[in-house]
Amino acid sequence: DFQMTQSPSSVSASVGDRVTITCRASQPISTYLVWYQQKPGKAPNLLIYTASTLYSGVPSRFSGSGSGTDFTLTISSLQPEDSATYYCQQANTFPPLKFGGGTKVEIK
Amino acid sequence: QLQVQESGPRLVKPSETLSLICTVSGDGGSFSSNNYYWGWIRQSPGRGLEWIGSINYGGNIYYDPSLKSRVTISVDRPKNQFSLKVNSMTAADTAVYFCARQSAVIGHYYFDYWGQGTLVTVSS
Numbered sequence: 001d002f003q004m005t006q007s008p009s010s011v012s013a014s015v016g017d018r019v020t021i022t023c024r025a026s027q028p029i030s031t032y033l034v035w036y037q038q039k040p041g042k043a044p045n046l047l048i049y050t051a052s053t054l055y056s057g058v059p060s061r062f063s064g065s066g067s068g069t070d071f072t073l074t075i076s077s078l079q080p081e082d083s084a085t086y087y088c089q090q091a092n093t094f095p096p097l098k099f100g101g102g103t104k105v106e107i108k
Numbered sequence: 109q110l111q112v113q114e115s116g117p118r119l120v121k122p123s124e125t126l127s128l129i130c131t132v133s134g135d136g137g138s139f140s141s142n143n144y145y146w147g148w149i150r151q152s153p154g155r156g157l158e159w160i161g162s163i164n165y166g167g168n169i170y171y172d173p174s175l176k177s178r179v180t181i182s183v184d185r186p187k188n189q190f191s192l193k194v195n196s197m198t199a200a201d202t203a204v205y206f207c208a209r210q211s212a213v214i215g216h217y218y219f220d221y222w223g224q225g226t227l228v229t230v231s232s
Contacts, residue, residue, distance in 0.1 A: 032215040043206055043222035044157070050216065087157055091217040095170035097147075097210075099157040 002026055004088055006100035014108045019075040021103045023088035028068045032092035035064055035073045038102075039084045048073065049091065075105070083107050110135045112146075112207050114226040120201075121232050126194040130207030130223060131187070138209065139188050140165045145210040147219060148181065148192045152203035162210050163190055197230045204228075 003026040013019050023033065031051040036044035046055045048064040051071055061076045075082055088100040116128035130146065132139045139146070147162035161171035163181045171179050180193040194201060204227050208219040 030215065032217075034218040036219075043208075043225050044219070045222075046218055046220050049218045055220070089157075089218065091215060094217040095159075095162070096172045097159040097162075097217060099159070101156050 002090070002093075002096070002098050004090055004098050004100040006086075006088055006103050008103060009101065010104040010106065012106045012108050013078050015078055015080060017078045019078050019082075019105060021073045021086055021105075023066075023071045023073070023100050025069045025071075025090055029090045029092035031067045032090065033064070033066065033071045034089040034091045035062075036087045036089065037082075037084045038087065044087060047086075078105070078107065080107055110138065110209065110221050112209060112221055112223040114205060114207050114223045116226065116228075118226065118228060120197050120228060120230050122198055122230055124197055126192070126197050126201070126205075126228055128192045128205055128207075128226065128228075129189050130191070131189050132209075133188065135188070135209075140185070142166070143212050145170075145212050146183070146190045147208050147210045149206045149208060149219070150201075150203040151206070151225070152200075158203075160192065160194075160205075164212065199230050202228065202230045 005024045007022050033051045035048040038044040052064045063074045085102045085104045111133045120126050145162040145164045148160040161181045163169045183190045204225040206225045207223045209221040
């Protein structure tokens with residue numbers, strides 16, 4: 001059964017810190033990996049697709065990398081508005097579509 | 109600006125059927141484009157984001173295998189709507205249900221426009 005595993009499940013960091021989130025696919029998915037940001041009570045917002053392409057309007061402090069099974073989302077300088085939960089999703093095969101379990105980013 | 113909006117009852121009794129509608133507006137023709145699917149995703153505290161299924165304008169439908177036996181997705185072309193039915197609802201189906209536009213481009217199966225979500229509670 002295809003799985004997407006994120007780590008850590010939560011991270012607490014200070015404004016200005018560099019934050020890195022990892023997503024691992026149970027099977028190779030090339031670079032077909034998507035990242036979303038979700039704030040409480042809101043729908044997810046698309047951040048990055050094809051592992052490293054920033055969606056329109058996404059600040060440049062967000063970046064993504066990886067291929068195959070291992071991927072990272074990096075926030076280069078954490079801002080207060082980045083407090084949210086981040087999800088990865090495999091976009092290689094359809095159907096099905098699978099999401100990671102999420103990583104909650106909190107501001108110290 | 110494209111908008112997608114869920115509508116339907118917020119409370120469903122156990123064993124009954126959930127029916128939700130997603131209305132697409134301001135889409136500039138994307139609802140009928142082969143470049144997009146229209147999907148349903150749900151989110152419960154214990155299970156995170158879970159893809160339920162997707163449909164395109166032409167009526168091609170795909171379901172997650174874990175829900176396939178209980179789910180029906182359909183499209184109403186004249187109304188720019190697509191709908192979700194989940195039968196035999198249980199407490200485990202309590203979740204926020206989202207509808208969203210999904211890219212149909214190979215390798216780009218992401219959701220770029222989401223509805224605000226509707227919380228559906230299963231309770232007698």
